[in-house]
Amino acid sequence: MMDRRTLLTGGLAALAASALPGALLAAPAKPRVIRFGVSSAGVGNPPRSGTGTLDVVQAHRYLEQEFAADGIAVKWMFFKGQGPATNEAMSNGQIDFVSQGALPSIIGRAAGLDTRVVYISGARGNSYVGVPADSTIKSVKELRGKRVAFNKGTAGHLSAIRILDLHGLTERDVRVINLEPGAALAAFQSGDLDAIFGGLNLLNLRNKGVLRLIFDTRHTPVATAPGHVLVRQPFAEQYPDVTRRVVTSLVRAARWSSDDANRDALFSLWSQFGSTSKAMYQEEYAGVAMRDRLTPLADPFILARQREAIADAYRFKLIRRTIDPAQWLDTHYLDAALKELKLEHYWSRFDAQGRRLT
Numbered sequence: 001m002m003d004r005r006t007l008l009t010g011g012l013a014a015l016a017a018s019a020l021p022g023a024l025l026a027a028p029a030k031p032r033v034i035r036f037g038v039s040s041a042g043v044g045n046p047p048r049s050g051t052g053t054l055d056v057v058q059a060h061r062y063l064e065q066e067f068a069a070d071g072i073a074v075k076w077m078f079f080k081g082q083g084p085a086t087n088e089a090m091s092n093g094q095i096d097f098v099s100q101g102a103l104p105s106i107i108g109r110a111a112g113l114d115t116r117v118v119y120i121s122g123a124r125g126n127s128y129v130g131v132p133a134d135s136t137i138k139s140v141k142e143l144r145g146k147r148v149a150f151n152k153g154t155a156g157h158l159s160a161i162r163i164l165d166l167h168g169l170t171e172r173d174v175r176v177i178n179l180e181p182g183a184a185l186a187a188f189q190s191g192d193l194d195a196i197f198g199g200l201n202l203l204n205l206r207n208k209g210v211l212r213l214i215f216d217t218r219h220t221p222v223a224t225a226p227g228h229v230l231v232r233q234p235f236a237e238q239y240p241d242v243t244r245r246v247v248t249s250l251v252r253a254a255r256w257s258s259d260d261a262n263r264d265a266l267f268s269l270w271s272q273f274g275s276t277s278k279a280m281y282q283e284e285y286a287g288v289a290m291r292d293r294l295t296p297l298a299d300p301f302i303l304a305r306q307r308e309a310i311a312d313a314y315r316f317k318l319i320r321r322t323i324d325p326a327q328w329l330d331t332h333y334l335d336a337a338l339k340e341l342k343l344e345h346y347w348s349r350f351d352a353q354g355r356r357l358t
Helices: 004-019 052-059 062-070 082-091 102-110 155-166 181-189 202-207 233-238 240-258 260-270 278-284 300-315 332-340
Strands: 033-038 073-078 097-100 115-122 128-132 147-150 175-178 195-198 211-216 227-232
Touching: 033 062, 033 082, 052 062, 052 115, 052 240, 052 260, 062 073, 062 240, 082 097, 082 102, 097 102, 102 115, 102 155, 102 227, 102 300, 115 233, 115 240, 115 332, 128 202, 147 155, 147 181, 155 195, 155 300, 181 195, 181 202, 202 211, 202 278, 227 233, 227 240, 233 240, 240 260, 240 332, 260 278
Parallel strands: 033 073, 033 097, 147 175, 147 195
Antiparallel strands: 097 227, 115 227, 128 195, 128 211
């Protein structure tokens, strides 16, 4: 039974609330700031994503221009701790949108984060495995018992164990050293690792003659995993039109980036900061249509990779419970953007195995 103090406090609160004008009780129609998290330390000063559609969004100020007339600021927040750090920030309500790889997105959702995937930021990001140039190791199968590095809880973690699985190995069959990308590169160059898993950044070491590639996913598209842009669902529910406009701005950037006429300008933009040269991007994207790599569509290929990534995360005991991708993916903002920009048929769709659909 409630005491008199509880009843009095509750009554006063109710009276105070009823006295407030309706305008004050209602949630604001727009936020003062949109906080966009990026699961990397970034490159340059001020930091930028350095690659992908998101770098174009930043460099060309698509979001800032979209919301300037509304007086809504855009705050970019970079996290050296990558996916685990952005998940913590999302759980604390410190960011509204986040760009993440597949695994941290899945871990966050499985742990109860109320997020929705609203944009596909990378359809076929490649992964590489490298060994010292003078190593006798010639294949991933030979990594059993060897010292390898990747950053646990990140997209690179899932990619690494899937590559091991393709070659009949598990995470327990190798000696994993959990390192952030920068620390992993330093450890590799100092001779403390027998192999390193990574992305395009490994090509720089190869070009210096200190690393030899033994595997990549360029010819194994089913081994890739998409990147995501997620929204914190309470934000989306409170500001649905703002969320739609954010996604539309991302699609605008994807359209510009996907135009092969902008290929050279795009590679120049990406190579402005960091150690990844324009020539390395040209190699990475050789023979590939930009619109096929930078498509934002949640087509059967992307849906299959997402389902597979969730299943693998559960199979490899990276999450304790599985999740339903159909309830997690929200495409209605993307569908509205494609219709508004008349881009419904601009990007090709691919089947689950990566074959183009007519």
